[in-house]
Amino acid sequence: GNSVTQMEGPVTLSEEAFLTINCTYTATGYPSLFWYVQYPGEGLQLLLKATKADDKGSNKGFEATYRKETTSFHLEKGSVQVSDSAVYFCALASGNTPLVFGKGTRLSVIA
Amino acid sequence: NAGVTQTPKFQVLKTGQSMTLQCAQDMNHEYMSWYRQDPGMGLRLIHYSVGAGITDQGEVPNGYNVSRSTTEDFPLRLLSAAPSQTSVYFCASSLPGTRGETQYFGPGTRLLVL
Numbered sequence: 001g002n003s004v005t006q007m008e009g010p011v012t013l014s015e016e017a018f019l020t021i022n023c024t025y026t027a028t029g030y031p032s033l034f035w036y037v038q039y040p041g042e043g044l045q046l047l048l049k050a051t052k053a054d055d056k057g058s059n060k061g062f063e064a065t066y067r068k069e070t071t072s073f074h075l076e077k078g079s080v081q082v083s084d085s086a087v088y089f090c091a092l093a094s095g096n097t098p099l100v101f102g103k104g105t106r107l108s109v110i111a
Numbered sequence: 112n113a114g115v116t117q118t119p120k121f122q123v124l125k126t127g128q129s130m131t132l133q134c135a136q137d138m139n140h141e142y143m144s145w146y147r148q149d150p151g152m153g154l155r156l157i158h159y160s161v162g163a164g165i166t167d168q169g170e171v172p173n174g175y176n177v178s179r180s181t182t183e184d185f186p187l188r189l190l191s192a193a194p195s196q197t198s199v200y201f202c203a204s205s206l207p208g209t210r211g212e213t214q215y216f217g218p219g220t221r222l223l224v225l
Contacts, residue, residue, distance in 0.1 A: 044201065
């Protein structure tokens with residue numbers, strides 16, 4: 001079945017540090033891949049997505065590239081801010097099956 | 112647009128009580144779903160619906176019922192609450208076909224079962 005594995009948290013970084021959150025997947029067919037973000041006390045919201053191999057999703061300085069050969073979709077940001085503190089979820093959808101989420105990675109950025 | 116709304120925001124139940132968590136969306140989305148979020152477990156799908164009159168089970172459906180009589184509403188019913196159902200519940204909606212489509216989430220309902 002479809003599954004997503006993302007790095008365990010929590011991750012604590014200083015402001016302006018480089019961020020990588022690893023995400024790998026197992027899926028049948030050709031899935032779409034997503035990163036969702038959950039700020040404290042809120043629901044999830046889409047951060048970025050990629051729908052085919054080699055696509056790069058980007059938003060708010062975050063980027064992730066759909067790598068079919070390594071079945072990965074790692075999230076990166078060159079310089080994090082305190083306001084980026086949140087929980088980040090990697091997810092996939094294949095065919096018309098419901099979205100499958102990873103367990104989430106909590107990021108704390110300190111000034 | 113209000114997007115996806117959920118009520119109540121917070122609820123305390125005693126074991127054995129029943130209740131309905133409300134979810135509504137005003138974006139004319141055909142696809143709606145319910146998730147529960149537990150520490151260390153991420154989001155797990157409870158039930159989902161691809162359109163009015165059609166529902167299906169997700170990963171953790173036991174103890175929950177749903178119905179979809181209109182496009183806008185997708186209530187989640189707890190028939191006999193148990194402490195294991197203490198969680199944060201999120202409703203989401205999207206255009207048809209989850210592949211490639213953005214899911215829009217509500218703000219969540221925090222449920223405590225004593």
